[in-house]
Amino acid sequence: MHGKWTLQYYNFFKDYPLGNNSFVKIFHDIKFTNDHAGWAVGNHGMIIHTDDGGITWSLQESGSLSADLRSLAIIDDKIVWVAGGNVLLQTRDGGLDWKESPLSSFDYDLNQVVFVSSLEGYLLGENGLLIRTSDGGRSWKKINIHTQQGLKKASFPDKNNGWIVGEKGIILRTDDSGKTWKKMNAAVHSDLYCVFFINKLNGWAAGENGILIQTHNGGKTWNSQFVCRNCRIFDLSFIDEIRGSLVGWPYLLLSTTDGGKNWISQNTTPSVRPGLKSIFFLDVHNGWAVGELGSIFRYQD
Secondary structure, rough: OOEEEEEEOOOOOHHHHOOOOOOEEEEEEEEEEEOEEEEEEEEOEEEEOOOOOOHHHHHHHHOOOOOOOOOEOOOOOEEEEEEEEEEEEEOOOOOOOOOOOOOOOOOOEEEEEEEEOOEEEEEEEOOEEEEOOOOOHHHHHHOOOOOOEEEEEEEEOOOOEEEEEHHOOOOOEEEOOOOOEEOOOOOOOEEEEEEEOOOOEEEEEEEEEEEEEOOOOOOOOOOOOOOOOOEEEEEEEEOOOOOEEEEEOOOOEEEEOOOOOOEEEOOEEEOOOOOEEEEOOOOEEEEEEEEEOOOEEEEEE
């Protein structure tokens, strides 16, 4: 990956009365529908939207200022879901109006909302919370997966195949569109914060203490390595089977061009080093990353 990372925004929260604690000024997720339209979400109910690739951002009123919003799922340029804390929000007009789902509030904090089609989606949360919809969010059904471990992230390369990771190295797999889930053994006991499958065979997961695991057979077996020590990998994204990037804390922005065997630190312009929480690639030419201190970075090749 030979493009350039550029800081688009720093201290985005400076105009909001959140005090001086940098840990509350965090963007947790960012996604785009094309190279100009996207959203980012963060602490204190923060939802922002751009129509120019992130050059400028506008605040959208979430109505949930007490919620730390951790995840968003974009269906199209009008329908977007956002989750975090015990709140689930949806807009059907591109963010002009956000409404709480009737499902709110939840017994446990939500970590991710993910949709694999306009109708089929999932909510992941603490204490083994897993909820599924098959009608576009009009109704939701809780799935009992017989665990109290927090579920952090899911990845679906297609609507049938999906993986979920979470606390104490838990890995769950479905091959029937989420109707049933099986626990998989990767011999990892550290918390896993993120997972990404490029197809139903090739995937990666990562988390606490820089652990990174990789599979080439759908999770039947995993190879492990430590990308860094005394660090946390919060998110990763792959463009294809060999090119990918990951982000984490403290400042961590690494890329690979050999499927994850080797990772190279990426420089940013200007050089600032906040902890990063989320990374998203629209295609090989366009990517974004967000994190602490209200930071937003863009990758262009």
